[in-house]
Amino acid sequence: MFSLSEMQSSASTLFSAYASFATSMMLVRSMVNEVLPSPVRSYLQSAFRYFFTPRANQLTIVIDECCGFNSNQVYEAAEIYLRTKISPSTERFKVNKTRRQKNLNIAIEKGEEVTDTFADFHLNWKFVSIEPQNPGHREKRFFELSFNKKFKEIVLNDYLPFVLAKSKEIKQNDKVVKLYTRDCLGDDDDGGGIWGSIDLEHPSTFETLAMDTKLKKAIIDDLDRFVKRRDFYKKVGKAWKRGYLLYGPPGTGKSSLIAAMANYLKFDIYDLELTSLYSDSELRRILVSTSNRSILVIEDIDCSVEMQDRLLGNEPSKPKVSKTEVSQTKLTLSGLLNFMDGLWSSCGDEKIVVFTTNYKDRIDPALLRPGRMDMHILMSYCTTQGFKLLASNYLDIHGHHRLFGEIEGLIENVKVTPAEVAEELMRSENPDVALGGVVNLLKRKQIEASNIKEGKTNAPEVQQAKRLKTDGAKKRAVRNCRKKTVRSMRY
Ligand SMILES: Nc1ncnc2c1ncn2[C@@H]1O[C@H](COP(=O)(O)OP(=O)(O)OP(=O)(O)O)[C@@H](O)[C@H]1O
Ligand SMILES: [Mg+2]
Incomplete structure (x- = not known):
């Protein structure tokens, strides 16, 4: 045991030793400053720092919300991925939901930490938000991802790509499929102005569809193959799109199949009424405005693609219009074909086009040419x-x-x-x-x-069958009437 006086004397000895060390260091530094040129000095300083700074074995990656003016994909992915990592030890987290969202959105709160395990090592995520220094500036938000240094390569090459893939999967599962149409302007604004949208609430799925089991499986396999083949389409130099022609009598499930496809792939549907378009340029503008991973639907194509004939004045009461005039100002069959496999077809990725008809034989053969519609699907009577x-x-x-x-x-x-x-x-x-x-x-x-x-033509059943036969003409009339009403409502 030391006495108080012994402790005091040791402290004063230590203090005087430190003071003389500090003085000599100052002397050395001023000598060094005088003797050594500045670049050599800064090199020595950084080498000194490198060798004598104690190195922690933790590494932290900072993931900012934005990179320049763009949003940071890794940040967005982390935000979604970390929802699934909130554990009982988390003390605070955020919950929100908009009117149109089906599920609750969960997010980690400022300053909260979440731990994750990957390939048997632990990682720590922290959400940091810094209040803006000046009014008008946005708060700065970022994630700090910390882990042992020795896993740096695994984190960069495997873990972060895993987080990106997982978040894509979560987003896909949570996605509410939308139905875009030009007839109604929906009450949300994500359709890019040209289209109005509502949630697709059609409950049809492949499970509820009554159709030939083998055909059903062939369609599902075809869709699965299509979405997986990004690289294949690139390799063979083809636009990443697929066309289906659904044909069959009314009420056999063509529209239900489209809804089932959309629900299965979680692709939005764009319902396009061709007869409401006036020119090829309008068609192009509309097609360019559809998003990737979507299904463009043109129903009753046999009622729509008479446009060229109609415009060329083949109908008795219409004045004749020259072919050149038609191609410059009007919607033409060639405009549609151009979209199907011309230069415009390469606009965007993962796009599906579906045509439906009750009468395949009434469709212009040009539309049925191989390569335009990849699969012709007959929806038939009930078995x-x-x-x-x-x-x-x-x-x-x-x-x-x-x-x-x-x-x-x-x-x-x-x-x-x-x-x-x-x-x-x-x-x-x-x-x-x-x-x-x-x-x-x-x-x-x-x-x-x-x-x-x-041949009992007067029998009520025969009259009924006749009425059904004129279905195509009726549909066209209904469609035209609907369009006129919509137009008169708009202008
Ligand atoms: N194959 C089917 N499996 C299950 N339900 C079906 C099927 N076909 C028709 N239905 C039922 O009939 C309704 C109408 O079918 P749907 O609109 O899909 O027929 P459609 O072939 O598109 O007819 P249209 O040619 O008149 O457009 C559906 O909402 C569904 O309830
Ligand atoms: Mg239909």
Whole structure:
């Protein structure tokens, strides 16, 4: 044990030793300053600092919110990824949700830290936000990612790319599919002005679609292949887009298939009414304004692509217009074809185009040329398989029902659409009543078919069939009427 006086004397000895050390260091520094030229001096200083500064084994990466005027992708990815890392030890976090969002958004709060593990080592994320020094400036926000130095390469080459990929996946899962149309201007503004949008609330999925199982699988495989093949399209020098032609009678599920595709891929739908366009340049402007990872839909193409003939004055009451005039000022078939596989087709990535028609034979052969529509899909009448799927969806019948045998016997010989079957199945929650309705429908259809065969033109069923045949013309009339109403509302 030291006495108080001994401690005081040691302290004073230490102090005088430090003072003489500091004085001699000052002397040395002033000598060095006088003798050594400045570049040599600064080199020596930095070497001194390098060797004598104690090095921590932690490394910190700073991930700023912006790089110049652009947003920083890594920052955005981290923000999304870290939502999934909030643990019971986190003391504060933020929650928000806009009216249009389905799920709650969670984000870490200023100053909070989150730990993560990757390949058996720990990483620490910290969210930092610095209040602006001057009014009018934005707060500076960034993430600090700290980890042991020896993992630097793994973090840069594997961990951060993993965070980017994971955030893309999370974003994709949370995405609300939108339906863009030019008829209505939606109440949000992300459509770029030309398009109005609403959330696509069509519940159709591949599970609920009654169609040939093999065809369904072929479509799903085709979509999967398409989205995976960015590099392939680049390699073969093709625009990264895919075209589908859906054809078949009304009520067989063409529009439902489009919704199922959009819900499956989480691609937005752009519903384009060709007959509302006046020129090729308008078409180009509209097509350029569609976003990547989207489905452009042109329904009832047989009712739309008569435009060239129409404009050329083939209709009796219309004045004749020269071909050159048409191509300069009007929407033409060649304008559409140009979009399909001309230079305009390479605008944007991962775009799907879907045409639908009730009458494939009425479509201009130029549109069906190989390479324009990659897949021609026939949506046809309801089969036994399709009926069973509808029965399980609408009535929760997953096994057998006493009326199934009768329905199966009838359905394979009758042309009934899934929409008609669905309508009957909706009539009652009682399976006996609903399925009884389906039996009656099929019997009526059977009589109708035999009346048509026997040429009984006055039979009500034949009149009904005739009415259905004029469906295309009706659709066109309805569409034109709708357009006129929309236009008169706009101007
Ligand atoms: N294949 C199907 N599977 C399940 N439901 C279907 C199917 N086809 C039709 N439906 C039902 O019928 C309704 C109408 O179908 P949808 O609009 O998809 O037919 P469509 O082929 O596009 O007809 P249109 O040629 O008149 O445009 C759908 O909302 C759905 O309830
Ligand atoms: Mg349809």
